[in-house]
Amino acid sequence: MSKGADIELIHVTKRYGAALAVDAVSLKIPAGTYCCLLGPSGCGKTTTLRMIAGHESITEGDVRLGPTVVTDLPPARRGTAMMFQSYALFPHLDIVDNVAFSLKMKGEEKASRRAKAMEMLKLVQLDHLAERRPAQLSGGQQQRVALARALITDPQALLLDEPLSALDPFLKIKVRQELKKLQLQLGISFIHVTHSQEEAMALSDLVVVMNGGRIEQAATPREVFNRPATAFVARFMGDHNVLAGRVTDVADDAVTFEVPGGASFRAPAGPGLEPGAPVEIAVRTDRVRLGAGAMAGCGLTGLVQNIEYHGQKVQVALAAPGVDEFSVQVSETAFFEAPLAVGDAVPIAWTPQDVHILEASPSA
Numbered sequence: 001m002s003k004g005a006d007i008e009l010i011h012v013t014k015r016y017g018a019a020l021a022v023d024a025v026s027l028k029i030p031a032g033t034y035c036c037l038l039g040p041s042g043c044g045k046t047t048t049l050r051m052i053a054g055h056e057s058i059t060e061g062d063v064r065l066g067p068t069v070v071t072d073l074p075p076a077r078r079g080t081a082m083m084f085q086s087y088a089l090f091p092h093l094d095i096v097d098n099v100a101f102s103l104k105m106k107g108e109e110k111a112s113r114r115a116k117a118m119e120m121l122k123l124v125q126l127d128h129l130a131e132r133r134p135a136q137l138s139g140g141q142q143q144r145v146a147l148a149r150a151l152i153t154d155p156q157a158l159l160l161d162e163p164l165s166a167l168d169p170f171l172k173i174k175v176r177q178e179l180k181k182l183q184l185q186l187g188i189s190f191i192h193v194t195h196s197q198e199e200a201m202a203l204s205d206l207v208v209v210m211n212g213g214r215i216e217q218a219a220t221p222r223e224v225f226n227r228p229a230t231a232f233v234a235r236f237m238g239d240h241n242v243l244a245g246r247v248t249d250v251a252d253d254a255v256t257f258e259v260p261g262g263a264s265f266r267a268p269a270g271p272g273l274e275p276g277a278p279v280e281i282a283v284r285t286d287r288v289r290l291g292a293g294a295m296a297g298c299g300l301t302g303l304v305q306n307i308e309y310h311g312q313k314v315q316v317a318l319a320a321p322g323v324d325e326f327s328v329q330v331s332e333t334a335f336f337e338a339p340l341a342v343g344d345a346v347p348i349a350w351t352p353q354d355v356h357i358l359e360a361s362p363s364a
């Protein structure tokens with residue numbers, strides 16, 4: 001059982017003068033969820049997080065935590081806690097006093113607040129460094145102090161703004177695992193802002209992909225990866241080819257569509273797919289077959305532009321008529337059974353089941 005509360009955003013909008021930073025965003029984050037707000041720079045994810053925390057006023061709409069509308073409450077009275085990107089530790093205080101600071105502000109007496117701070121430091125495995133100052137800790141350790149300091153207020157949700165961005169790649173993965181473990185242990189929601197799709201996929205129960213102040217898709221990592229709602233999501237998550245074409249034929253269970261270069265493909269039928277309708281599709285780069293392994297019928301031939309060796313996989317970039325960029329991921333074994341070179345012309349194919357039809361973007 002989770003002790004946290006559901007968080008709900010109801011048509012939340014933020015304007016800075018004439019600029020619309022967040023545009024009528026509605027989202028429900030069930031209690032006990034690891035949620036990542038994911039998107040490119042400027043998409044409104046930090047502003048959304050800050051509005052949940054109460055560090056930014058809400059122009060229109062409401063934020064609810066459990067049964068309480070917290071829209072007009074100050075940060076300390078919302079039941080949320082925020083961990084800042086910079087960690088914002090006090091350099092002149094030792095680690096215990098840094099963690100205990102918010103309890104001091106509430107007037108809690110010294111022995112009791114230091115005891116609670118030590119408990120929090122144990123939780124993040126830093127109790128052995130309690131007497132040190134922030135400057136005497138590594139980046140990863142400072143980050144754990146910041147975590148302990150946010151958690152000491154016993155929040156119903158923890159808000160994290162790019163918590164891993166200052167760490168080196170090795171530490172990033174280690175701390176990421178610790179964050180996930182801590183969230184499961186505490187049972188409260190963590191809402192984590194990141195521009196890294198890899199980070200969001202690794203951590204989340206719920207990935208919220210934002211673009212231009214709006215939500216493009218909010219779903220599990222698997223759903224977002226396998227069934228990206230829009231071309232933006234497919235491109236942002238990566239490992240997908242996005243093709244634009246036009247429907248040429250509609251049967252009961254399948255449609256045929258054509259890309260500008262003349263190649264035509266079949267895909268599962270769907271609503272709104274009338275003859276002549278423009279359509280955008282996504283095909284995972286690891287579902288495409290090349291060369292002798294490619295089935296007949298697609299009629300697309302690609303010219304190899306670039307080959308990158310990635311260890312387990314080899315990434316082949318191709319150009320084809322009517323298709324600007326096309327990327328295929330081949331297993332190392334398959335690639336070296338029939339190696340390709342830059343300049344080779346090679347048949348490309350995939351099955352209709354691997355074609356995913358995309359919707360129009362809400363921010364388009």
Ligand SMILES: Nc1ncnc2c1ncn2[C@@H]1O[C@H](COP(=O)(O)OP(=O)(O)OP(=O)(O)O)[C@@H](O)[C@H]1O
Binds near residue numbers: 019021039195
């Ligand atoms: N205080 C402000 N005044 C005016 N515009 C702002 C302010 N803060 C943010 N914005 C604008 O609002 C939009 C959303 O900003 P926000 O910081 O939420 O984006 P973000 O997705 O978190 O980006 P990043 O990854 O770069 O932090 C941007 O266009 C930004 O320029």
